[in-house]
Each structure stands twice: as C-alpha cells, then as structure tokens.
Amino acid sequence: MIPEIGHFALILALSLAVCQSVLPMIGAQRNDAALMSIARTAAYGQFLFVAISFACLTWAFAHDDFSVLYVANHSQLSLPAGYKISAVWSAHEGSLLMWILILAAWTMAVARFTSEVPDILRSRVIGVLGFLSVGFLLFALLTSNPFERLIPAALDGADLNPLLQDPGLAIHPPLLYIGYVGFSVAFAFAIAAMIGGDLDQNWARWTRPWTVVAWLFLTLGIALGSWWAYYELGWGGWWFWDAVENASFMPWLIGTALIHSLAVTERRGLFKSWTLLLSISAFSLSLLGTFLVRSGIIVSVHAFATDPTRGFFILGFLGVVVIGALALYAWRAPSLDSNVGFSLLSRETFLLLNNVLLVVATILVLMGTLAPLVVEMLNGGKISIGPPWFEVAFMVPMIPLVLLLGLGMHTAWRKQSKDPWIRLLRTPVIVAVIIGIVLPLMFYGRVSLLLVVGCAAAAWIVISSLIQPIRSWRRKQGATAITRSALGMSIAHLGMGLFVIGVTIVSAFGVESDRAMRPGETLEVAGFAFELREVRDVQGPNYTAIEGVVEVRRDGEFIAMVRPQKRQYLVQKNWMTEAGIHPTWNKDLFIALGDQLGNDTWSVRIQYKPMISFIWIGCFIMALGGLVTVSDRRYRKSAS
C-alpha cells in the first residue's frame, strides 16, 4: 500500500509541477497577480508530494519490503539500518527521486527567500524551475519508477553493492546533487532575465548567493567523493579522471567561473553575457553529467545504469533545455550586454582571464571525456583517454590561473595604478618564490621545476589571500573593516592554496610499495618500518574479513597499529578492500591488504602520502569561504 501512495504522490507532484511551470509564466507575461501568486503555492505543494513519495520509498527500505523491485535489488535483511536508508539513493531510480526532491527543495527555498525580488521575475524563475521538475518527474514516472512491484516478493534482497556500504558514500550523492541541482536556480534566473529582457546589478545580487551555496555543496560533494575513492577503492589515488568524476568536475569549474563573473556583474554591471552563458552552461553540464552517468554511454567504475531508453529521454530533455536556453541567449543577450570600459590593469581584466581559463579547462576535460565517442564515430575504433593526458592538459590553463589569482585579488576595480600595486605585491612574490624553492628542499630534500612552480604558486596564493584579512584585523580604529564577502573570497582562495600544496607534494613525494609479506616480516618505506604482526579472521555484521595487523615504527619508536582488511560480503560474495590508514596532518600512511599469495604470504601495498590531507582540507576551506561570502549583509537583506 505504502509504495502505491508514494507512486501516486509522485503523479500528484507532476500535476502541480505542470501548474507551477505554466501558470506563473502566463501571469508574468500578462502582469496578472493572481496567476503569479500560484507560483509559490504550487512550489510548496510540489515539494510536499515529492517529499511524501521519497518518504514512502525510504519506508519500504526501512521495513525490508522486498515486494518492491528496487528495494529487493538494493537492500538486504542483515544490512545495517543506516545503510538501508542510504540504499534509497544507491542506484538509478532512487537517486533520480532524490534529484527531484532536491530540485523541489531548492524551488521551495527560492519561493520562500526572495521577498525582495519583483513578482514578475520571481514567477518566471519558479516557472522555469517548474519546467525542469516536469522533465525529471516524467523521466522518473515513464522510465524509472522506483515503486515497481516484484510479484511474488523476494524472500531476501540482493544486497547493497558493498562499495557503497560506507558512511562517505552515504552522504556523497546528496551533497553532490544539492550542488548539481542548485545550479538550476542560477539557470532559472538567467532564463527569467532573458525572457524579461532586463538584467541589472540587483539581478546579480539576487542570483549570487544561490549560486555560491550550490557551488559550496558541489565542492564538498566532490571532495567527499574523492576521499571515499581514496580509502575505499584501495588504490591510494584521490582522483582518477574517470568519466563520472569529470561529470561532476565540469559543472564545478564552470560554477567557479560563474561565481566570479557574477561578482563583476554585481559590482560593475559588466560581463552580462558571460554570466548568462555560464549560468546556462553550469546547469547544462550538470544535466550532461546526469546523462553520461545514467545512459551508460561511457562505462566507468561508477556508472550504474545502462538503459538506452533512459539515455534517450535525458538526451532529449537536455537537448530541449540547452538548445532552448542557448537560442534565447543568441536572441536576447546582445541587447542586454552593456559596454562600460575598464582599463587593462584592473580587476575586471583578471576576472575575465579567470573566466577564460576556467572555460578552457572545462573544454579540455569535456574533450577528454567525449573523445572516445568522437573517435568511435570517425573510424569505428574505441579508445580511452587515460589520466596522463588529463594531467598534462589540465596543467596548461591551471598554472596561469593559480598565478594570476593572487594578482587579481589585489587589483582595484575599473583602473589600478601601477606603482602602489607593484609596491604591495613585490614582497609577497619574492617570499613565495623563496618558499617554493626552500620548502621542498628543507622537508623532502629534492627540488624540480614543476615542484618549485607548484610550491611557489601555493605559497603565493596563501600569502596573497592573507594580506587583506590581516590588514583589516590590524587596522586603526575607525578604518573600514573587511566585508564578509571579501573575507569569504580570501578564505576560499586560502583553501585553493592549501589544495595546491597538497597536490604538488603528494604527487612529487608520495611513495608506493607492493610486496609479498609473511607475518613477522618488516618492510621499510619512506623511513617507516612496517611490521606485519599477524593476519587474522574478523567477523562483521554482514561480512567476514581478513585483517592484517601492521605495526608502524620510526627509528624503533612505535607510531601506530594499522589494521587493513579484506572483506567478503555475505550476500554478493565480493571481496572489498578496506584500507588501513594512519592519518596525521602532514602525511598519511596507507596500507592495503591484497591477495593471499601462498601459505602465509600476503601481498601488501604500502603507501606514504605526504600532505594528502591538505587536498581535502583545502576543499573544505574553499567551501567555508563560500559560506562566509553568502553571510554578507547585503545578501541577508535580500533573504529576509
């Protein structure tokens, strides 16, 4: 019964979404207040019914209702209760439902927190969001109904994919989706502005906080996914340039450009066509990401659905949304663009470069992701582009971006006079270069060009993002304090600097060693002694495991006891690696237990990962910067 209620609620939500997408649009066109007021009500109602539907599916999982096909395929009686809940979004149907729920939640938030926005603009924004809801609800109801019954019911489920039985992966998709879907708000604002033919600095002020919040969730989601891959997949890498990772990374890059472009539109009324185009692209890439993951045209470790009807549906929807939006852009953007001059040395120039470099980076990633498809079309062969290509190609726009970042932050809007600028930045530049050379030499005893560039760039970003906050903190009484939004920018850039340090050091000085070991043997890696004390059997709630007990010493001194496991899940019989990691702030010692090679001999992978935690700490601080930015007074005013 409950699953049928969920299905029915989803159909009701679709009807409301149709109202939400059509009526307010007509109202805005005719300036009819009654029709426009439907926008809010319909948005609240749609959210309510989607939430009911989602709750019903969750109920089915929590109560092990194996008469529901989706539940029977992705859960199991002995699965720990927490994972029964996260299993709701572990596969296609459920994660689509979650996508719809999050879209409805964003729409409701837009309806609630835009009292300052004129009725016409708000109605159009909610109308566009309603159109997106219609598309996804139809997608769910027509091709991927999560409430489909299985008759007769299964006695027990097929279990959740063991890879996904992990707290990191339980919250990774929701965060990622909040980010992905959040870009729909900027998209809706862009479409609404183009329909209305009116885009001013207020528009940018209203759009910006929504975009920053979406971006910060996406940042957290990607970072968490990368962290999960690091400790769960057992390879010790943190980014694989896998198609699905790229699918989340491209909207992030464009979203980052969008945030910067919006800053220019808000402060100076410039870059309007950039901002519009980036708003459209960020969301289109989110849709493309969904398409790539859902359609199975690119197979990867992550892809979990291969069904051509679904692919065609998403592609059709993507086509309508993107072509429609870009046609509107080609028609309306020329009249919206304004030409106010700015001099060559000004913040505008740096932000323009920022936009261009981030777009170039996105195009490179997109090319790398789609190249296999294109080559297949041209000569019928199938190819795959590996990480080496991405690593080199991605550096090309990233190195200048990172170097220009610190300069741009300290450049005035409109026109910056040269001498004070050089005086301000001379010392930080010199200090950064010195740090870039000394830091690797002192701590790791080796230096190369790429290392110096990486370390100096990181030091440069860290120093230059600290200048302003420190000045503000030491300012004389009465001088103006730094605004929250400027502070947020500094914090986010600081995070970027820490991220660059982490990436540079770990790729230069990480050590990997794979050996066969017997209990009692000791292996020396990067100055640490790893002694395999014993290998024993362990029993978990729904798995059995073989656990290696490894004692780590340095110069004879005990450092840690690390316990890597190999787990066999009882239902699906897969072996999973559960790496043992001893994390400290400046290094991780990573141990993964491999196969049994013979009597009492085990393959063991030991890795020394210096500064790797900075990669995720950096991302977290970037997201924190976003949070500080949206708490700025001028956005709070618009929210209340």
Next chain:
Amino acid sequence: MNKYLLPLIAVVILIPILILGLRSDPRELPSQYIGKPAPEFDLPTLKDPEKRVSTANLRGEVSLVNIWATWCAGCRAEHDFLMQLNREQVIPIYAINWRDNRPGALDWLAQLGDPYVASGFDEDGRVGIDWGVYGAPETFLVNAEGYVLFRYPGPLNRAVWDHEFAPRIAELKK
C-alpha cells in the same frame, strides 16, 4: 558572424555525437568480432622486445586475452584475481599491454606478480583499436581455433568469472 550564436552552434554539433554514442552499448562487443577470428596482431613482448607474441599463439587452447596498462586503476583492482586464476591454472592468460611505457609496466609485473603467459607491448594502441578496445581493463575469451567468443569490459573478479566466463568455458570443454 554573430558571436552570441556560437554556443548554440557548438551544442547542435555536439548532440548528434551523443546520440550516436547511445546507439552503441559499450558492454557488448561490436557484433563483427563475436564468433569471428580474433583480429590479427603481432607484437613484441613486454619482457623481451626481440621476441614476439601474435594471434598464432592463441590457437590450440582456450585462452584469455587481457588488455591492461599501468595507468589504469581497474587493472590494478583485477590483478589479484588474475594472479589467482594463474595459480589455479584455470586458463592461459595472454595480455596486451596497451598504450603504456615499458619500464613502468615491467616494474608493475615485478612488484605485483606476472599472471600472463606473455604480454604483447602495444605502445601506440594500434592493436587495441583493431580489437575494438574501449578502455582498459578488458578481457576477451578466445577459443582453441582463435575465435573470439566473449568480451568483458571492466575489472574481473570472482563473481564476474563465475557468472560470465566459467559457464562459457565449461560449454567449450564439453
């Protein structure tokens, strides 16, 4: 030309590519290979550039051809299992080391073990293209007459083996 039209044009070009992409399911071997002789190759071996491994080696016994590379994370994931297959002497495994570098690949085999009868070194990826390789790892099942019977893209493990490969091999040995 109007610069505001450029994004639209780019997308209009991109969409047909995606549609064509949809039509081919990467989980299936393009039909022209299944049940046909394995595409010809003749490669220097990884261990000794003087020696060669070719389609001729595949004849006479049911065998696996595994496509791998050191840059491929999935290959690492399946390596332990390949070692296991080799230990159990289930089936001879030939390999094509695809778009890789020789020292790195030799180092990998030295560290993780070498489950292969022989690895062909396909530096420019030409043979991979002939075989319709989509991405590493991929594994082909070839019968004693050198015909491709089955292709599996993605890392092998016990479950995949028991499901996909074991029944097909049992069929052949009947």
